[in-house]
Amino acid sequence: MRTFWHLLLVTLPLIAAVPNANAQELIDRRQRREYRIEPSGISLDQAVEMAQRRFRAKAVRAETVRNGDRLEHRIRLLSADGKVRNVSVDAESGAMN
Known part of the structure; x- marks a missing residue:
């Protein structure tokens, strides 16, 4: 035992x-x-540049994620007046929201 x-x-x-x-x-x-994750359309660097120009802010974080069957770049921006904005850029088309 x-x-x-x-x-x-x-x-x-x-x-x-x-x-x-x-x-x-x-x-x-x-x-x-x-x-x-390798997007075939817009690269993460290109998406960051687009978002920085459009919102006149500095990117403080950026990543590529899968959203369903699509890839999107998620970018966090910080403006000169201290406001934080989260932006999504479609990795195929470049559409920003």
Whole structure:
């Protein structure tokens, strides 16, 4: 009986760690895919330049994200008077909202 409990105590942490390792691996894979987003129309740099010119503000953050089946660039702008504006630019057409 003592051997059973000893074996259980030794293997239980190993069994419990397996789902965490698999979950972490899935998270890592998902994050790598996000960085592979390659828009075929407007680049993130082009979108930032367009938004800065249009709103006469400085970009403080920019990223490309998937919105349904479309890619969009999300840009956070800071104007000279301290106002923050969030802008979305369609990565295919360049439409800004």
